[in-house]
Amino acid sequence: MAIARVALPVAVDKIFDYWIPEGLAVTTGTLVRVDLAGRPLAGVVVDVGAASAAQSGSLVPLRELVSELAPLPPDVLALAGFVAEYYQAPLGQVLALALPPLGEAGAARVDRRAQPMALSARGRLELPARLPRAPRARELHARFAAAPGGVLDADALQALPDSLHAVRRAWARAGWIEPAASPADPASRSRVELNAGQLEAAAAIEAAASGFQPVLLQGVTGSGKTDVYLAAAAAAIARGRQVLLLVPEINLTPQLERRVLAALPGRRVVTLHSALAAGERRHRWQEAAEGRADLVLGTRLAVFTPLPRLGLVVVDEEHDPSFKQQDTVRYHARDVAIWRARDRRVPCVLGTATPALESLHRAQQGRYAWLRLTQRAVVPAALPPLRLVPDRSTKSGEGMGEPLQAAIDARLERGEQSLVFINRRGFAPALLCSACGWQPGCPACSARLVVHRDAGVLRCHHCGHAEATPRRCPECGNVDLLPLGHGTQRLEHALAAAFPKARIARIDRDSMRRKGSFAALHGDIHAGEIDILIGTQMLAKGHDFPRLTLVGILGADNALYSADFRATERLAALLLQVAGRAGRAQLPGEVIVQTSFPTHPLFVALADHDYDAIAATLLAERRVAELPPFAYLALLAAEAPDRAHVDDFLGRAHAAGTQVLAQTGAGVELFSPVAAALARRAGMERGQILVRCAQRAVLQRFLGRWRTELAGLARRRVRWSLDVDPIGFA
Ligand code: ADP
Ligand code: ZN
Ligand code: ZN
Numbered sequence: 001m002a003i004a005r006v007a008l009p010v011a012v013d014k015i016f017d018y019w020i021p022e023g024l025a026v027t028t029g030t031l032v033r034v035d036l037a038g039r040p041l042a043g044v045v046v047d048v049g050a051a052s053a054a055q056s057g058s059l060v061p062l063r064e065l066v067s068e069l070a071p072l073p074p075d076v077l078a079l080a081g082f083v084a085e086y087y088q089a090p091l092g093q094v095l096a097l098a099l100p101p102l103g104e105a106g107a108a109r110v111d112r113r114a115q116p117m118a119l120s121a122r123g124r125l126e127l128p129a130r131l132p133r134a135p136r137a138r139e140l141h142a143r144f145a146a147a148p149g150g151v152l153d154a155d156a157l158q159a160l161p162d163s164l165h166a167v168r169r170a171w172a173r174a175g176w177i178e179p180a181a182s183p184a185d186p187a188s189r190s191r192v193e194l195n196a197g198q199l200e201a202a203a204a205i206e207a208a209a210s211g212f213q214p215v216l217l218q219g220v221t222g223s224g225k226t227d228v229y230l231a232a233a234a235a236a237i238a239r240g241r242q243v244l245l246l247v248p249e250i251n252l253t254p255q256l257e258r259r260v261l262a263a264l265p266g267r268r269v270v271t272l273h274s275a276l277a278a279g280e281r282r283h284r285w286q287e288a289a290e291g292r293a294d295l296v297l298g299t300r301l302a303v304f305t306p307l308p309r310l311g312l313v314v315v316d317e318e319h320d321p322s323f324k325q326q327d328t329v330r331y332h333a334r335d336v337a338i339w340r341a342r343d344r345r346v347p348c349v350l351g352t353a354t355p356a357l358e359s360l361h362r363a364q365q366g367r368y369a370w371l372r373l374t375q376r377a378v379v380p381a382a383l384p385p386l387r388l389v390p391d392r393s394t395k396s397g398e399g400m401g402e403p404l405q406a407a408i409d410a411r412l413e414r415g416e417q418s419l420v421f422i423n424r425r426g427f428a429p430a431l432l433c434s435a436c437g438w439q440p441g442c443p444a445c446s447a448r449l450v451v452h453r454d455a456g457v458l459r460c461h462h463c464g465h466a467e468a469t470p471r472r473c474p475e476c477g478n479v480d481l482l483p484l485g486h487g488t489q490r491l492e493h494a495l496a497a498a499f500p501k502a503r504i505a506r507i508d509r510d511s512m513r514r515k516g517s518f519a520a521l522h523g524d525i526h527a528g529e530i531d532i533l534i535g536t537q538m539l540a541k542g543h544d545f546p547r548l549t550l551v552g553i554l555g556a557d558n559a560l561y562s563a564d565f566r567a568t569e570r571l572a573a574l575l576l577q578v579a580g581r582a583g584r585a586q587l588p589g590e591v592i593v594q595t596s597f598p599t600h601p602l603f604v605a606l607a608d609h610d611y612d613a614i615a616a617t618l619l620a621e622r623r624v625a626e627l628p629p630f631a632y633l634a635l636l637a638a639e640a641p642d643r644a645h646v647d648d649f650l651g652r653a654h655a656a657g658t659q660v661l662a663q664t665g666a667g668v669e670l671f672s673p674v675a676a677a678l679a680r681r682a683g684m685e686r687g688q689i690l691v692r693c694a695q696r697a698v699l700q701r702f703l704g705r706w707r708t709e710l711a712g713l714a715r716r717r718v719r720w721s722l723d724v725d726p727i728g729f730a
Pocket of ligand 1: 192193194195198219220221222223224225226227377378544
């Protein structure tokens with residue numbers, strides 16, 4: 001009897017055996033549905049073999065094959081195998097990342113985000129035969145025919161009468177229409193001529209096309225890195241290859257999608273991200289897996305997409321922390337992308353203005369090719385001058401100093417746009433009783449509650465707990481409760497008071513939840529219908545607003561005190577990114593950073609846009625402190641309702657680790673258990689053990705054995721996880 005060994009998306013590190021019913025064609029990589037303890041699950045066959053006599057009695061059969069998806073190819077299985085081993089995660093959970101949601105077939109729904117669409121080649125071929133019998137289809141067809149360039153843009157699509165939306169969706173499902181570059185879109189109006197630096201970079205990538213070659217493309221914001229990737233992508237596609245382009249977040253950068261479409265006319269571009277409807281994601285995944293898609297543009301999970309003709313991998317904004325998944329399988333998509341490129345023997349381009357110190361270090365060591373773009377691409381656009389303004393000049397008490405106010409005023413006079421950046425949402429990060437010093441905290445977390453004045457509540461940003469804002473202090477009855485510090489909402493109030501005529505928009509998670517799509521606001525900003533933008537880091541990424549000439553930065557000092565050793569690196573990247581939003585086109589820009597430490601070396605280097613100087617300082621500190629990239633880290637985190645259970649588990653984990661160390665030899669440092677920086681979250685007490693080693697392979701060997709021991713220690717009430725190359729220490 002033949003058995004299939006199946007990896008299932010469950011937390012235990014185990015492969016499950018099922019017998020294969022007569023007539024089912026099952027091989028390695030086949031997707032199957034099975035029952036596990038009565039629960040229906042879909043999984044991937046990782047091996048096929050013969051059952052032993054002892055086994056065969058206890059085995060149950062596979063239920064069925066998953067027919068809607070192609071089997072996983074061997075290279076994706078190998079990739080998943082690497083990720084499972086390296087990140088100490090069950091193979092079944094890793095393979096689940098490689099698959100689109102399976103769901104019940106036929107539940108396909110089309111992406112709700114509006115993007116320009118045109119009839120596909122297939123649509124032009126197959127539709128005409130159906131039109132005479134269907135008046136609605138005829139009407140929709142007529143609209144496409146009448147649209148400029150045959151493209152219905154986002155607005156036109158949204159304006160369709162309800163009766164036509166169903167037809168449009170059916171057409172998208174059938175592949176009769178497809179995303180297209182709108183001819184009215186500025187992104188597609190002109191293809192840029194690459195400048196000398198860009199040509200050199202694109203040529204270097206193309207020259208590496210025949211083998212594995214990591215390339216760090218370090219270019220200042222606005223230097224035209226995107227056009228370099230797109231040129232390299234076009235070249236790879238022209239050679240008959242597929243391209244994988246990973247980006248931190250797609251929903252926030254509709255411009256990029258359109259630029260890609262415009263740069264690759266006639267090519268099949270598919271975007272993949274977790275916000276897509278399941279059916280649509282399946283459909284696009286299938287196009288990639290069958291080699292029909294030329295370019296896959298996706299967020300971190302797209303790194304696992306099967307691509308039979310893969311020829312180039314690009315990771316845009318490679319320094320971005322969102323490439324690291326923070327739960328279940330804690331993989332870093334950039335690092336996985338590099339492994340995949342090595343395995344497939346193709347180049348991997350890492351693009352950024354502010355390389356992660358890990359990537360920079362490898363480039364400096366000569367392990368990565370290192371290409372640089374030091375000038376902004378649009379000719380008059382220089383990097384904006386950056387002014388450090390002491391926080392002391394803040395008079396109004398609402399966070400904005402006079403220099404910033406005066407600068408905003410000047411923009412309003414000239415009809416230009418300003419962006420004020422503060423990396424805290426809410427009205428104020430805390431509330432304080434002026435009489436007795438009481439501050440409301442979250443009942444479930446070791447954290448203070450954030451004042452959300454618009455909603456009239458105090459909210460915990462760690463667990464979501466919300467309660468009504470008290471009218472008086474519960475300790476002493478005092479009614480004078482003061483909001484402490486500044487968040488986006490408070491800044492919005494202050495700006496509205498200071499500039500009553502200005503059109504102000506706030507962009508943070510709260511406002512986006514309420515007002516719906518960022519894309520709509522994006523259009524308003526482009527159309528010049530917004531004067532002042534207030535935003536959190538959501539706004540730092542990849543936007544290009546030609547009339548934006550002033551960026552103000554508040555609250556940057558916080559990172560200087562952070563417990564996380566990566567906080568300053570992240571701050572520097574964020575600030576240079578945000579500063580890069582100013583003066584991208586014809587108008588000169590200016591950046592004002594309000595800080596209590598205007599002579600801090602970090603800010604001084606920032607004033608010169610000198611990421612190299614900042615990085616050199618940070619790397620020197622990391623070397624001395626034996627931190628990444630000069631050492632490798634792993635973090636065992638545990639949580640339980642009771643502190644005693646956490647301590648007990650971590651104590652035994654530490655003892656077990658010490659024993660493993662005695663066997664696997666020297667070089668690994670196992671630190672003592674400590675409470676997490678956020679010691680309690682959502683009612684769970686949290687603790688951790690840090691592990692450090694100068695050599696990756698030695699650490700890997702230790703972790704593999706330690707994990708086996710940990711699985712044996714597990715207590716019902718304790719949840720634990722191993723995070724390899726952790727990036728957050730909250
Ligand atoms: P980056 O990704 O490096 O921040 P972008 O690729 O977004 O920069 O380019 C910034 C702007 O410069 C875009 O508007 C782009 O169209 C423009 N651009 C890029 N390359 C050129 C070029 N060679 N000539 C003129 N404009 C260019
Ligand atoms: Zn009080
Ligand atoms: Zn909380």
